[in-house]
Amino acid sequence: MTVPHRNSWKPPAGEELVARAPVSFATGAADRVKGRRWFRDTERRDIQGELPGWPTGPTYRLRSRFGPIARAVLTATFLIGLFVLVVASGSNTPSGGPGGTDSLGRSEDPENEEKDFPVLWAAPGTVARTLPWELDPARRPDTDVTHLVLTDRRLLVLGGLQDPREPWEEVLWETDLSAVATVERCPFSVGKRDFRVTFTDGSWCRLTSLDGEALLRRLTTP
Structure with missing residues (x-):
């Protein structure tokens, strides 16, 4: 159960609170970017070292192209071996696919979801560059939260x-x-929890929320 904050923020008189939810910068889910995130300018350069006041964070590289292939070969080998054992034992072939995890589906933006995974896309002087570093779960303490x-x-x-x-x-x-x-919303994400906020100057950020459906409904409503 969430403990209410004694010093929780409230809007000033005359301003209405519509919705809120815990959020963080998103994390890659596709094989080559899994567990990773980057901060880019419009030339796709890494800009995390240019963001004022940001502490040093981890530096990521794309995963190898051969990792998914090797896993696929191992999985196929395992399934063939399992099939042979089932046939040999006279049992029925088990139904259902391996793994038990939901598929990500097909990315509509592979440049930013499979080949790269920027969570900040911002030219100099744009709004997205002003976002706080505390949104990055790799930088903030585990006891801190961002909403x-x-x-x-x-x-x-x-x-x-x-x-x-x-x-x-x-x-x-x-x-x-x-x-x-x-x-x-960004359907190509774990649990389909990611969403992109684009500002009028063209900069954007990609965030995720484990409990943000009420907030997303209000944000994505025209």
């Missing part, structure tokens, strides 16, 4: 401490809703 908050006027990122003894929240970032162009 995306939608009001009738603004979009905000709150940072806080997940400690029932002394919880607190503070505003890490905010922008007027007029700076937000679109919010789109």
Whole structure:
């Protein structure tokens, strides 16, 4: 059960809280980018070292192209061996596919979901470059949380401490809703939980939320 924050943030008088949910920068799910994320400019250069105030974070490389092939060969070999054992024992062939995990489906944006996985796409001076580093789970402490908050006027990122003894929240970032162009779901993601916020200057970020359906419904509604 979530412990309510004694010092939880509330909008000022005259501003309405619409929805909020815990969020972080997304993480790659396709084979070559699994467990990875990058911060790019429009030339696809890594810009994490240029973002003001950001602490040093991990540097990732694309996974080898041969990893998925090797796993596929091993899986096929295992299934053939299993089939031979089943036939030899006189049992019925088991039904259902291996693994038991949901398929990601087909990516509609392979450049940014399979060959690369930027979670920040921002030219110099754009809104996305102002987002707080605390959104990166690889940089913030495990005890800290970040929430995306939608009001009738603004979009905000709150940072806080997940400690029932002394919880607190503070505003890490905010922008007027007029700076937000679109919010789109990203079906090619684990649990289909990712979404992209694109700003009117063309910059964007890719976020994910384990409990953000109510927030997403409001954000993606025209």
